[in-house]
Amino acid sequence: MTELRFDPLLPWWAIVALAALALLVAGFALWRGLRGWAWRGLAGLAAALALAGPALEIGSRMGLSDIVILIDDRSASQTLPERGAQTDAAVDALTRRIAALPNTELRRVTVGDNDDGTLLATEMARAIAAEPEARLAGVIAVTDGRLHDPAMLPAAAPAPVHVLLTGRPQDWDRRLVIEEAPAFGLIDQQIAIRLRIEDQGAVPPQAQTGSVNLRLSLDGGPEQVVAVPLGQSLALPLTLDHAGQNVVQIGFDAPAIDEPGRGELTDRNNAAAISINGVRDRLRVLLVSGEPHAGERTWRNLLKSDAAVDLIHFTILRPPDKSDGVPVNELSLIAFPTQELFMERIEDFDLIIFDRYSVRGILPPEYYANIARYVQNGGAILVSAGPEMAGVESLYLSPLGRILPARPTGQVLEEPYLPRLTDEGRRHPVTAGLPGGGDEDRDPTWGRWLRMATVTPDPGAQVAMTGADDQPLLILDRVGEGRVALLTSDQVWLWGRGFEGGGPQLELLRRIAHWSMKEPELEEEALLADVAGDLSVRFTRRTMADSAGPLVVTRPDGETERVPLEPAGPGRFTADWTAPEPGLYRLADGDLRRVLAIGPAAPREFEQTVASAAALQPLIKATGGGAVVLADGMPDLRTVAPGRRAHGSAALGDWIAITPRDAASVTGLERRPLLPGWAWLLLVSGLILTGWLREGRAGKAAPIGRDASG
Missing domain, CATH: 3.40.50 (Rossmann fold)
Structure with missing residues (x-):
C-alpha cells in the first residue's frame, strides 16, 4: 500500500501564493516574448512543490480472516x-x-x-x-x-x-389465549374472562372439530365443563365467593389423534391460571347498642374509621318497659325499624353486633330465630356483653341462644383482672401476636379490666382469652356456614382510654370483626404461599392443631412431592421450596387445598409453537x-x-x-520524501539556468504582432 502524502514547510496559502506568482511571471514573460518563459514557470512551480514536502507513504499489510456468526x-x-x-x-x-x-x-x-x-x-x-x-x-x-x-x-x-x-411440515398446535382478565373482582358479583381457543399449523382432519370442552375450576374446586367454539372470542362469566386471592384454572384436553406423530406439539399452552383478587364492595355492619354506656363509642369509632364499612347504628334509649310519663308524640326519638332490619333486609348485612343488648320485648322471638338462621346460612354475629348477660334478659335465653358459643352461669365478677391469651389464643389469628400479649413465661403488658360475666363455653368453641379466675373472656365459634364471637365483658374501652397503660383495643376489635366477616388473612386453617422471582416458594401453614404436614405438592406434569413443614411459632408451620419449572401446582394438606401459579401456566415460549x-x-x-x-x-x-x-x-x-471480505490490517508504515532537499535545489536551479541560457542564445524574441525584419 503506497500513497502520496504532503508535509508542507509553509502554510498552504503561502505555497499557493508562490505557485500563483510563478504562473504570473511565466505569463508576463510569454507576453513579453521571452523564450525562457516556460522554464521560469516550471522553476517557480518546482519551488512551490518542494515547499509542499511531497513524500511517499509505504505501508505493509497483513490479511485478516473472515468471520461467520452462528446463532x-x-x-x-x-x-x-x-x-x-x-x-x-x-x-x-x-x-x-x-x-x-x-x-x-x-x-x-x-x-x-x-x-x-x-x-x-x-x-x-x-x-x-x-x-x-x-x-x-x-x-x-x-x-x-x-x-x-x-x-x-x-x-x-x-x-x-x-x-x-x-x-416439521406436519406440526400443529392448539392453544388457549386469555385476551382479557380482571385483576380484581367484587365478591358475589359476576365478572368475565375473555378468551379464545385457536389452532396453528397443519391441523389434521380428526382435530378440526367445531367446539372444544373447556374445563373451569376455582381454587382447585370441582370442575365445570363448558363447550366453546374454536377460533372465536367469548366472555366466560365467573362469580368470586371469597375475599383475597382467587386462582382460576382454565384448560382443555389435548385432542386425541390416532395417527402416530400427528398429535399437537405441546399441551403446555392448553391451560392457564389466573389470579383474581376478590374484594368486597362495602362491608355492611349493623350495630345495636342496648343502652348508652362508656364503651358504646368505641365500637362506633372503630367501624366509622374504616372507609370500606357502611355502618348502621341504633342505640335503645327508651325500651318498652320504661315508664317516664312522656307522651310518644312528644318524643324526638327514631322508632327502631325491627321489621325492616331483622326480617326484610337482614341478608344485606355482613355482620350484626349486639353491644350490651338486653331482651326487653323490642324484638319478637321469631326475629331472634331469623337472626339465628341468618348466621347458619353464612352470616356473622358478635356479642359484646355486660352484666345483662347474666340476668333474665340475657340473649342466651332468647331463640338466639342456640347459636351462642357459651352458656351464662348467672354470675358477674366485679374485680380487676388482666386479660390473658390461652394456648388456643396464641394460635388463633384473631389474637395471635397482639402487641403486649406476652407468652407462657411472661404476663401481658397491657392494662386490667374491671368486670366480666362468667360463662361455660360449648365443647366445640375456641376460648382465645381468659379473664378473672381464668374464666372465658373471648369465645369464637362457627355455626353452620356462619360465625359467632362472644366477648363476656364491656370493659374493652378501658384500653382505649389508657387505663393502666391501655392495650391494643382497636386492633383486637378489628380482628374480631373481620374474622367474623371471613377475611382470608384471619382464617384459622390456611395455607399460604409466597413466590419469589427465582421460583423459590415459602409455604406457611396456619392451623389450630399441634402439627401440620407434610405438604403434598402436585407438579404440572402430574408428579407429586411431599414437603415437610417445620414449626415457626404457635399455630404456624413453614417450609422453603424451589419449583423445578414455571407452571400450575396443586397443594394439599389434609382437607385443605390450594392452587398455586408459579410464573405463567403456559410460558411465553409455548404461546406460539409452530x-x-x-x-x-x-x-x-x-x-x-x-x-x-x-x-x-x-x-x-x-x-x-x-x-x-x-x-x-x-x-x-x-x-x-x-461473502469473503478480503480484509487486512496495516502492520507497518514508512514515509520517504519524493526527492531529497539537495535534489529539489538542483532541479529548481537547473530550470532557472536552462531558462537563462535559452534566452541568452536566442536573443530577445520578436514582439508579438511585428515582423522580425523590422
Whole structure:
C-alpha cells in the first residue's frame, strides 16, 4: 500500500501564493516574448512543490480472516419434537464446513431461556455489533423463528443473514389465549374472562372439530365443563365467593389423534391460571347498642374509621318497659325499624353486633330465630356483653341462644383482672401476636379490666382469652356456614382510654370483626404461599392443631412431592421450596387445598409453537440471505462475491453462501520524501539556468504582432 502524502514547510496559502506568482511571471514573460518563459514557470512551480514536502507513504499489510456468526437457538420451544436433533445436526455440519473454509473463523452464539422469552434478535444485534464490519462474511441462525424481541432486530447487516428453520411440515398446535382478565373482582358479583381457543399449523382432519370442552375450576374446586367454539372470542362469566386471592384454572384436553406423530406439539399452552383478587364492595355492619354506656363509642369509632364499612347504628334509649310519663308524640326519638332490619333486609348485612343488648320485648322471638338462621346460612354475629348477660334478659335465653358459643352461669365478677391469651389464643389469628400479649413465661403488658360475666363455653368453641379466675373472656365459634364471637365483658374501652397503660383495643376489635366477616388473612386453617422471582416458594401453614404436614405438592406434569413443614411459632408451620419449572401446582394438606401459579401456566415460549421465519424475513431480504427448512435437508454452504446472490436451489438441494471480505490490517508504515532537499535545489536551479541560457542564445524574441525584419 503506497500513497502520496504532503508535509508542507509553509502554510498552504503561502505555497499557493508562490505557485500563483510563478504562473504570473511565466505569463508576463510569454507576453513579453521571452523564450525562457516556460522554464521560469516550471522553476517557480518546482519551488512551490518542494515547499509542499511531497513524500511517499509505504505501508505493509497483513490479511485478516473472515468471520461467520452462528446463532444456536436453545430456548424451550426448541425442545419440541425433533427440533433438538435438527439443531444439533445443523450446528455440527456448519461447524465442520466453516472450519474447512480457508481464512475463516466461526463465532458461535447460544440463545437460552429468558423470563421474557427467546431474545434472539437482541443476541444477534449484539453479536453483529461486536465484530468488525469489514470482516463479517455471514450470519447463520439455527432456530424455529419464534423470537420475542422483534423490535431489537437490526434493519440491515454488512453480510448475508440466513435462517435454518427447525420443525416439521406436519406440526400443529392448539392453544388457549386469555385476551382479557380482571385483576380484581367484587365478591358475589359476576365478572368475565375473555378468551379464545385457536389452532396453528397443519391441523389434521380428526382435530378440526367445531367446539372444544373447556374445563373451569376455582381454587382447585370441582370442575365445570363448558363447550366453546374454536377460533372465536367469548366472555366466560365467573362469580368470586371469597375475599383475597382467587386462582382460576382454565384448560382443555389435548385432542386425541390416532395417527402416530400427528398429535399437537405441546399441551403446555392448553391451560392457564389466573389470579383474581376478590374484594368486597362495602362491608355492611349493623350495630345495636342496648343502652348508652362508656364503651358504646368505641365500637362506633372503630367501624366509622374504616372507609370500606357502611355502618348502621341504633342505640335503645327508651325500651318498652320504661315508664317516664312522656307522651310518644312528644318524643324526638327514631322508632327502631325491627321489621325492616331483622326480617326484610337482614341478608344485606355482613355482620350484626349486639353491644350490651338486653331482651326487653323490642324484638319478637321469631326475629331472634331469623337472626339465628341468618348466621347458619353464612352470616356473622358478635356479642359484646355486660352484666345483662347474666340476668333474665340475657340473649342466651332468647331463640338466639342456640347459636351462642357459651352458656351464662348467672354470675358477674366485679374485680380487676388482666386479660390473658390461652394456648388456643396464641394460635388463633384473631389474637395471635397482639402487641403486649406476652407468652407462657411472661404476663401481658397491657392494662386490667374491671368486670366480666362468667360463662361455660360449648365443647366445640375456641376460648382465645381468659379473664378473672381464668374464666372465658373471648369465645369464637362457627355455626353452620356462619360465625359467632362472644366477648363476656364491656370493659374493652378501658384500653382505649389508657387505663393502666391501655392495650391494643382497636386492633383486637378489628380482628374480631373481620374474622367474623371471613377475611382470608384471619382464617384459622390456611395455607399460604409466597413466590419469589427465582421460583423459590415459602409455604406457611396456619392451623389450630399441634402439627401440620407434610405438604403434598402436585407438579404440572402430574408428579407429586411431599414437603415437610417445620414449626415457626404457635399455630404456624413453614417450609422453603424451589419449583423445578414455571407452571400450575396443586397443594394439599389434609382437607385443605390450594392452587398455586408459579410464573405463567403456559410460558411465553409455548404461546406460539409452530416454526416460522416470518419475524426474520425483513432482515433476510435486506441482506440478500435466505430461509431454509431443515426438514427438507441440510443446505450446501458456498462462498460468493459481495453483492452476488447468497442463496438458491440447485439439483442437489438448497444452498446458502457467505461473502469473503478480503480484509487486512496495516502492520507497518514508512514515509520517504519524493526527492531529497539537495535534489529539489538542483532541479529548481537547473530550470532557472536552462531558462537563462535559452534566452541568452536566442536573443530577445520578436514582439508579438511585428515582423522580425523590422
